[in-house]
Amino acid sequence: MTAIDFTTTVPSPARAAGAAAQRATRAVAGRSTRLRLTVRGRRVLAVLAALPAVIALSVAVLGGGVALASRDAGAPAGSFTTVTVAPGESLWTIAEEVAPDRDPRDVVDELVRLNALDTVLVQAGQRLAIPAAYGR
Numbered sequence: 001m002t003a004i005d006f007t008t009t010v011p012s013p014a015r016a017a018g019a020a021a022q023r024a025t026r027a028v029a030g031r032s033t034r035l036r037l038t039v040r041g042r043r044v045l046a047v048l049a050a051l052p053a054v055i056a057l058s059v060a061v062l063g064g065g066v067a068l069a070s071r072d073a074g075a076p077a078g079s080f081t082t083v084t085v086a087p088g089e090s091l092w093t094i095a096e097e098v099a100p101d102r103d104p105r106d107v108v109d110e111l112v113r114l115n116a117l118d119t120v121l122v123q124a125g126q127r128l129a130i131p132a133a134y135g136r
Contacts, residue, residue: 080129087124094122098134107134 095107112120115128
């Protein structure tokens with residue numbers, strides 16, 4: 001009988017494939033690979049991207065009421081007069097009456113801002129603040 005030499009080994013197909021994969025990995029290692037994000041990674045990235053906008057909006061909302069909550073005295077007592085709206089009157093007619101020499105559009109705008117009105121519609125019996133400079 002012939003003796004079998006067990007010192008030399010024949011590579012198995014799996015071992016050969018693994019070696020080929022290692023060589024391919026080393027060859028690709030020099031090139032950049034495409035970044036792949038999971039769903040969780042995309043969510044984290046979206047939250048991190050939106051975080052500065054959320055912080056800025058929070059500061060604006062929370063800091064916006066500072067002027068309203070101040071303890072300043074406001075306007076002097078004699079700087080305004082009050083007018084009660086008569087039936088059939090509008091802000092336009094009141095503006096023409098209190099400031100006949102000025103453009104009624106500007107006066108109406110000033111009255112709306114001064115009295116914090118949502119619209120230019122007024123109702124009979126409503127009290128409006130008029131700057132004393134206009135007088136009535």
